[in-house]
Amino acid sequence: MAAKLKKGDTVVVLTGRDKGKTGEIVQMFPNDNKALVRGVNVVRRHTRQSAQSEGGIISKELPVQLSNLAMADPKDGKPTRVGFQIKEDGTKVRVAKRSGDLIDG
Numbered sequence: 001m002a003a004k005l006k007k008g009d010t011v012v013v014l015t016g017r018d019k020g021k022t023g024e025i026v027q028m029f030p031n032d033n034k035a036l037v038r039g040v041n042v043v044r045r046h047t048r049q050s051a052q053s054e055g056g057i058i059s060k061e062l063p064v065q066l067s068n069l070a071m072a073d074p075k076d077g078k079p080t081r082v083g084f085q086i087k088e089d090g091t092k093v094r095v096a097k098r099s100g101d102l103i104d105g
Contacts, residue, residue: 004082010072012079034063075099
């Protein structure tokens, strides 16, 4: 099955602390059904100093469940579902259900 969300996609967070925020998918974790989104689910970690890294408070993003993300519509940036369409030349492309626009291709 083709993935509905991919690395590089712009997504909208549907629930939780960061509801309504948009960001780009930096990394996918298909085995865990999660994605790392830039600027979303940022936590602050207190780390002890070690030989490799300096100590202090470090902000980093944690993965978000895919069920809490929706593709941002290419037209207006609002959340949309993703469908698939097969073009005349036989290639399968993703389509925004909200506006009918092609997402890739």
